Amino acid sequence: MTAKSQVKINFEASFTEPQAHYVEMEMNISGLSKEYIDVKMPVWAPGSYLVREFAKNIEGFTASANGKPVRFEKVRKNAWRIYSAKAANVKINYRVYAFEVSVRTSFIDDSHAFLSSTGIFLYPDGMLKQPSTVKIKPFKGWEKVSTGLEPVAGQPFTYTAANFDVLFDSPIEVGNQDIFEFTASGVKHEVAMFGGGNYDKEKLKVDMAKIVDHATAIYGENPNKHYTFIVHNFFTGGGGLEHLNSTVLGASRNGYSDIKAYKGFLNLVAHEYYHLxxxxxxxxxxxxxxxxxxxxxxxxxxxxxxxxxxxxxxxxxxxxxxxxxxxxxxxxxxxxxxxxxxxxxxxxxxxxxxxxxxxxxxxxxxxxxxxxxxxxxxxxxxxxxxxxxxxxxxxxxxxxxxxxxxxxxxxxxxxxxxxxxxxxxxxxxxxxxxxxxxxxxxxxxxxxxxxxxxxxxxxxxxxxxxxGKNVPYLGLATKKLEGRVMITAVSRNSGSWIGGLNVNDEIISVDGNPVEAAVDKMPAITGKNVGDSVTFTIRRDGIVKDITIKLLAATSVKLTATVxxxxxxxxxxxxxxxxx
CATH class of the missing domain: 1.10.390.10 (Neutral Protease Domain 2)
Structure with missing residues (x-):
């Protein structure tokens, strides 16, 4: 068998149908002489602790060795076995469907591509320590790529990863994102803004740099040569996911002018940056x-x-x-x-x-x-x-x-x-x-x-x-759905919990009074005291019944701190x- 150090792994990502939310992937493995090769896709993304089964989005899987099609089979939910017969060069092609908006999943449309690497790149089994090269071929009209990966000199939109842990920890944004930079703690920081927004670049440069400097001061060193913020600005957005030398943030594109929303964004920046x-x-x-x-x-x-x-x-x-x-x-x-x-x-x-x-x-x-x-x-x-x-x-x-x-x-x-x-x-x-x-x-x-x-x-x-307040408390939450008032939550040990009201019960009346637009606040306890009873007429699975509950005192707290x-x-x- 050829030494692993001589193995070369290259990827190419291209986009022929971004409007349909696809990326076309080509993976080339050379210098590995084996009867068969198993390639896998991760089932989860570090930092987001849920098995997301990324392999479910793969289709059109094909394999060839030395230029000729070869047999392959799926051997587990996220693994394919390619019978390469010791061929020196193996090529794998597959498509990935990407249409889930979040900081941890890939999304592609005609305006941009966000590639969350654990759901995009396959890896040869047992070879996580191998380096790889990634070439991005942007769709026509797309001109920019933002990522924490190291660029390959002289090769546009081509990057290298020292191992698959690095590759899987390096999301990639492709499109026409608005890019600006600032330097803090001796490190160049790139901010890639997708989706537009009313942000002030100069203000963000100053405020984000403050956070970087104070975070770095805690540890006495910044572990990066460069760092990339990928920010997705949607009508409403939020959340973030940390990476080795980058992060992906969700934000509301028109929230930057609101002081509370702006500080909320900076909070998110601080959170994800501290994860470094x-x-x-x-x-x-x-x-x-x-x-x-x-x-x-x-x-x-x-x-x-x-x-x-x-x-x-x-x-x-x-x-x-x-x-x-x-x-x-x-x-x-x-x-x-x-x-x-x-x-x-x-x-x-x-x-x-x-x-x-x-x-x-x-x-x-x-x-x-x-x-x-x-x-x-x-x-x-x-x-x-x-x-x-x-x-x-x-x-x-x-x-x-x-x-x-x-x-x-x-x-x-x-x-x-x-x-x-x-x-x-x-x-x-x-x-x-x-x-x-x-x-x-x-x-x-x-x-x-x-x-x-x-x-x-x-x-x-x-x-x-x-x-000291003896306030009666129902212990339920409701929502108006198609004209009906439905119970959406019941709090443990409340009167509603003890009395037997259930989530998905439709409230028809309270103490004989019809329920109309009571959604945010249930008026059932107006004029009632702790210990009083309230009778709900509800519909459950098509059956109408009465349930009487006893009002208990609220146990919630509201804390006020004063220096x-x-x-x-x-x-x-x-x-x-x-x-x-």
Whole structure:
């Protein structure tokens, strides 16, 4: 068999029917003398923890060896076996249908092509470490390609990847996107804007550079030679996906002039950019090297994703986009969202991480009652841990020190991922105190969040506006559908839950009064008190029935945070050490 180092793998992507959402792929493998070659397509995209079965979009698969057609067969859902009879040159052709708008899936139409690499490129089984070359042949009228891949000198629209992990971590935008650049932390950053919009390039250059500089300052180095932001501006858009030296962001094309929406976009920039260190390099041990055929389970997504959600707040604060007061309130609101999720009392954040593959991306009508997001709970855990470290060290250390020490130890020194136990050990080393009870309470437990204590360490007062109020609460959500009022959600342990109202029940009347346009707010409890009964006449599976429920008191919280200007010197030191 020829040495793998002599194997060459080349791809060519072209577009003959972009209006029909297709890319034509040609893959050439040379220098590999085997009776047969298995080629595979990943079933998931790193950073998005769901098996998406990308192979379902492949059609028109053909293979030839030394210029002649050869036999092939599909040997599993995402793998094809090509009987090449030790031929030196094997060519594979296939088409990929791409018509799903998201930051993690490919989309092609007559205006542009977005190629999310895990759903586009095949790889020879067992050869993930092999380099490859990619040539893009833009459709007529398309003039630009944006990607984090390294360009090949002297060959337009041709790029090289050191291995398939790099290729799969490098999305490609093809079309006529608006491109501008800025330099921050010594790194050239390209911003590729598709879809138009009312953005101000000069303002974005300055504001995005601030985020880059503050993120880089945490780790003391920027791991990139160049970085690419691919931004898809739609009528309404959102979401982001991190990559090795690039990211894909979704945005609303006319939202840049609204201050809240603009800060929301910068929040997204901060989140995805911070991923350069947290998860793309410093990562849980289960997330590298990747198994592209199966789920990659870890209990630590609350660090990989949740902490990143938390750090977008710190980066926005440090970049000057939020004040102390605004930051405190933003974090209090994050706690509010977790406390008001019934599933937070059922599922731990470690379990949420492990079950991401089967629950997080496949929510149903009961998800809010049974699960918690490792993003939202992880954000809160990161904040509590950060304040705890700052308090234990009187403001001398914070979570930044933990993240940098982990990056230096496990990514740079050991070149591997970390375990949950290793992360806990580093937290204890930096803080000088035990975090065993913290882990038991907030990572592997579902105990209530002691937000008064933690905010108090930093001289921030938190009040619950709902405290002491005996407000009746139905515990259901409705939606008007074709003139009918339908139940869309029922909250755990509410009167509606206990009484037996169901999602998809049609509400005909409440206490004998017809339901007309009650969609956003159910007027059924007007004038009622906790303990009173309400009778719903509903239609379920065509059968009309009455269900009487007892109104219970609302248990939700609404937290308001206020920075205490009369805080003690220690509290001020903790606050400064925590945020700065």
């Amino acid at each position: 260190w947290n998860v793309k390099r410093l990562r849980p041990v289960a997330l590298g090297p990747f198994d592209y055929d199966n789920e990659n389970y870890t209990t630590s997504l609350w660090v990989a994703e949740g902490f990143t959600s938390y750090y977008e707040n710190k980066l926005m604060y440090r970049s000057g986009f939020f004040t102390d007061q605004e930051t405190a309130q933003n974090l209090a609101t994050a706690i509010t969202n977790v406390v008001n999720t019934p599933g937070a009392k059922i599922q731990t954040v470690a379990e949420a991480s492990y079950d991401a593959w089967i629950k997080s991306y496949r929510p149903n009508e009961n998800s809010n009652n049974a699960t918690i997001s490792y993003y939202s709970k992880g954000e809160v855990v990161g904040m509590l841990m950060d304040i705890e470290i700052a308090n234990a060290t009187k403001g001398a250390k914070n979570l930044d020190d933990v993240m940098k020490a982990m990056y230096d130890e496990y990514y740079k020194k050991l070149g591997r991922g970390y375990t949950d136990a290793e992360f806990k050990t580093m937290v204890e080393k930096i803080s000088g105190i035990s975090f065993t009870n913290f882990w038991k309470t907030y990572v592997n437990g579902t105990d209530p969040i002691d937000y008064v204590k933690y905010f108090g360490y930093a001289g921030i007062k938190v009040t619950n506006e709902h405290a 205490d200007e009369n805080a003690t010197d220690l509290q001020k030191a903790v606050r400064k050490g925590w945020l700065n």
